[in-house]
Amino acid sequence: MTVNDDSFTNWKHREETAESMIPMIGKLHREQDVTILLHSRSLVNKSVVSILKTHRFARQIAGAELSVTETMPFLRALTTLDLGPSQIDIGMLAATYRTDDRGLSVEEFTAEAVAGATGANKTDRREGRDVVLYGFGRIGRLVARLLIEKAGSGNGLRLRAVVVRGGGQQDLVKRASLLRRDSVHGQFQGTITVDEDSSTILANGNAIKVIYADDPSQVDYTAYGIKDAILIDNTGKWRDREGLSKHLRPGIDKVVLTAPGKGDVPNIVHGVNHDTVKPDERILSCASCTTNAIVPPLKAMDDEYGVLRGHVETVHSFTNDQNLLDNYHKSDRRGRSAPLNMVITETGAASAVAKALPDLKARITGSSIRVPVPDVSIAILNLQLAREATREEVLDHLREVSLTSPLKRQIDFISAPDAVSSDFIGSRHASIVDAGALKVEGDNAILYLWYDNEFGYSCQVVRVVQHVSGVEYPTYPAPAV
Template sequence: MSTLYEASRVEWAEREELAERMIPLIGRLYRRHGIVPSILGRRLINRSPIEILRAHRFTRKVGDQVLSPVKTMAVLEALERIAPGPASIDVARLVTEFDKVGVSYGGRELEAFLQSELAEVIVADRSTPTDVVLYGFGRIGRLVARLLIAHQGSGDGLRLRAIVVRRGSEDDLRKRAALLRRDSVHGPFAGTIEIDEEANTILANGTLIQVIYAEDPAGVDYTAYGIDDAIVVDNTGRWRDEEGLSQHLRANGVNRVLLTAPGKGDIKNIVFGVNSDDISSDDEVISAASCTTNAITPVLAALDDAYGVRRGHVETVHSFTNDQNLIDNFHKGARRGRAASLNMVITETGAAKAVAKALPQLKGRLTGSAIRVPTPNVSLAILNLELGRTTAKDEINAFLRQTALTSPLRQQIDYSESAEAVSSDFVGTNRAGVVDGLATLAEGDENVVLYVWYDNEYGYSCQVLRVLERMAGVHPVILPHREPVPVEAAIKEELATA
């Protein structure tokens, strides 16, 4: 027993040391070349050695073997030698494909393999930085700010240059910085924050953010702060139509506008991964839709493509938000005036109808309603669907699991089969939605009920960032390329190993 104990301890120490050696290498790849290494979608940037090893164990979801850190290290070292351009590179998939070649990781074959797999970014040009302004600095604005700061990399992508707010008090700047520094739900800011009250700036991890106080979107001269051709991210929700949001375009230095709420009229409502290819360089105003629309649309898109969705009802169990009252008080909306922290509140949601803006083929097929509940974050969408053909629980779960791991929607959909998972376990997930496989109901006919968890703050903010990157033309290509797994193939593979 003691021998086994010592062997386990030594093995762990060796793996932890290897993960520690990866950290500076991962940092250099990111900051010098714009390379974002990941393991089945789990980013390795700014991760601790323990978190890196946990990402390696995640690979058991697609096979029996845990990804070897030795192989990961070899791939990372080879990537630094060949120095490809900016890309999101899945190390686990590269290892899987290279293992099929059947040669040693110590020779030149690995470099030749990587040059072939990553050919499209080997000679990629560096992108021109794009300035970003956050108009409003509430829940979503601060999380998008955290993400933009964390994604600075080599500085060739998105650059957070300013936030625009209405002055709330004499010590407004200090309070804004404090809210960025500490968050009751998402924890402390990962880094350092300094403020300059004379210049009205916040310096966060080397990112200098100008704080601008203004009441009129059109009246701000951003060029006076060295900001030009910027994308304004409107987090206020005050304007949702093109006329209102176009006020930003009349400000000096603004090029485009992104709304972090459902847009009205002819504004494109973009759910990244589903209809993000519809973004055009001619689009001046775009909406990133809502958190719920982002959570359910990718799942519905995958199901409609594989099975067909005839009709359905979406019930969202949604955490309370700032538009509700802490205690009973007047509210212009029905029921929302009652105490958010004490009640479940039946209310409306436009998410079901909004799905049709991203998936026009589902127009008129979905209904929706919502219940606000006394939790501060993480919501649950219950999809009660009639599909175009029969299915069973094991079959549809196999399909959704493979969709989350291998399809083009793997940045949007995650999959869980934890019997102990509850809402707080999904705080901080960077996917738009997480399918709870154990809760799936399907009895071998066309009817299925799916439960989809989503961090309605952070997960949605990640989707907003992806839309921003696409608007700026800096969203990293995801390599290696893999074709979507057909439902029949996914089912066959999954059930064969069950």
């Protein structure tokens, strides 16, 4: 048998293994509200090839490819346990089992590692929480996709309604079409139909009421059977407590803003300060995409090396706030054609760091350049450290943070030498450390951080909403602190 024959036989065997994983992963998700992860990436509703690619990608972080034949025994062991709602990372189970020298079987080790999610320790399955989207633009539609994807067992977040301004004839059909197809993020994974008589979009069985209103004061959500809902404001029209309080109408319990909050509105970056949200806080912000991209790696660097000061330069994709062709704009430069120019502009991300990381004493400055790409940006974080370090030391630290720390859902790590911006479209992480571009000299470190400023940010928004709604379930094995 030739090498080619061996490789193909091995591939077919791995395909068969991944195929047999799919019903196990689906059943755990539907019946027990258990989400199976692989190094913080969900395997729910993934294809055979997607499962294999996710295993292969583990080599970028762990240094070696992870085989489905290694993780399958742990998945099989999980199906025999009385599990409660949780997230279980079979990649981490396999990795920690390799270093365990107690001679335990896979079944014994797995049962011990997830003991907090079994038997009397199980978290109770919580009732679904209603969610309303106020605004249905770039972020609104991506958040909608994520909420529909995560509806799964029916016990999590339930997208009940979208509030928009009336747009004339066939408004509902056009909005459904924008949800169905996206020039950047591709087609919606599932089916979408429209019921114009009831002003409803049906997406993968989820009935989403489309409510037309020009102002929050015009809506009584209880009239649509909505109660104790979390409203996500994607318009950015109101950013302070007074303005956002307009949303606290009958049926709405909390308001989450997908833009930097002003005044005393808490700016929350999931993974960094989400645990500071008080239970009685009704209004909060998810800050900006750039704040979410820089704050987790900034915290990781400050925790290990200390940061004395820093500057962030963002090279940011253009947005709907800019003009296609030169036209009037209230900002000095954003009126110039977005697809034809690099545009110097301001960023509020540096000043927002203080809200998300109040213990950081370093002064962080920032600026931004908008460039002619529709999605994915890069933040160049230039830091003066409190002690000297080597490039290898910093790389090892950031790789480990992306793999095992509480920030592993926020920070990804890539060592591919030929990576470019479009490779990160659809990334669910807040930022991705580019290992090849990292520079360290003495006490100076320059980090290059890719981020999908649309989808990665939307994932961070949904994580915050899950947290404040009480449907964010624990992850096993627990990340190293």
